Amino acid sequence: MNTEKKWALLASPTDEAQAAADALRSQRDWVELDDAELVIALGGDGFMLQVQHAMLEDARIVPVFGMNLGTVGFLMNEWRTDGLDERIARAKRFSVSPLRMEAETIEGQRIKLPAINEVSLLRETRQTAKLEVSLNDRVVMAELVCDGVLVSTPAGSTAYNLSAQGPILPLGSGLLALTPISPFRPRRWRGAILPETASVSIRVLDAVKRPVSAVADQREVRDVRKIDVAIDRAAALTFMFDPEHALDDRITMEQFVV
Structure with a gap:
């Protein structure tokens, strides 16, 4: 046998x-x-x-x-x-457990993608991005002016997140990192450490004039209006x-x- x-x-x-x-x-x-x-x-x-x-x-x-x-x-x-x-x-x-991103584009298309390391929002043009950040359906930052922002898992916290001056999260810590990329306003905000149960929503302000792309690990969605990010415990x-x-x-x- x-x-x-x-x-x-x-x-x-x-x-x-x-x-x-x-x-x-x-x-x-x-x-x-x-x-x-x-x-x-x-x-x-x-x-x-x-x-x-x-x-x-x-x-x-x-x-x-x-x-x-x-x-x-x-x-x-x-x-x-x-x-x-x-x-x-x-x-x-x-x-x-990976992140699950649901992105809505300017044209109304909805796209769901997993991310093992991080989900990042990045400006598409020379103009800074203007973003509204919500946590568990509550607006916690009405306007973040920046090159972008990312949500990282502990496994991904030593990758792009660390390069953006985000915190290193121990594996099994039950935490997520919310890290700005080159923040202009508020200039001194360095991000937040969140429980892994948190649901993060980021809305692009003036999405047509200041277009933003969303990247889940290696897969990109262009011209997004909003993204919702949370841990996918089923995967x-x-x-x-x-x-x-x-x-x-x-x-x-x-x-x-x-």
């Missing part, structure tokens, strides 16, 4: 990742993603997000163990071919990490990088 677990192997289209996939294919029998109990993903952080988004779209979510063959590799493990079964057996699993994703390079420890240690 064959008791080998059903693993799928996915690799980014780069030469390095494809060569690594060739090195692994001879080690075991691999299955298609639709039949897999676990995914081995070879590439960088961008490819990891692509894999997770594909599973969200198919509504079939399995754990993913990534190995870095990209640039930063914050969401990935070290690439090596030896001892993969043992690494999987020892791996720490982290559940990450939890599972990331797997070597114990010595676990995601929670990486996020914590980013606070000490100078």
Whole structure:
């Protein structure tokens, strides 16, 4: 009886990742993603997000163990071919609930997209964006003049959010970061830390004259009038990490990088 677990192997289209996939294919029998109990993903952080988004779209979510063959590799493990079964057996699993963005465009189109790292609003022209920010259906900032604003999960708090001077959120903290991007008015507002139960709504003031786009991780919606953002608890994703390079420890240690 064959008791080998059903693993799928996915690799980014780069030469390095494809060569690594060739090195692994001879080690075991691999299955298609639709039949897999676990995914081995070879590439960088961008490819990891692509894999997770594909599973969200198919509504079939399995754990993913990534190995870095990209640039930063914050969401990935070290690439090596030896001892993969043992690494999987020892791996720490982290559940990450994505954000769900519902955007309404100027023309009235409604688009729903998930975001594992962050949802960001960004000005489309040289003119600053003017935004109204609401929290749980209550206006908390009548006018934010800025280049943009983002809502970040703990898993994404060390990415774009950190570059925009937002706070690092420990994994499992139950928090979200609301971070302005180059705020002009109020100039000294540096954002807010919110409970993950919060629902954030952002309305674009003068959306025609000062157009704004919304980006959910890597997917963009142009000319938005309003977005609503909240955690999607029904779509939890599972990331797997070597114990010595676990995601929670990486996020914590980013606070000490100078």
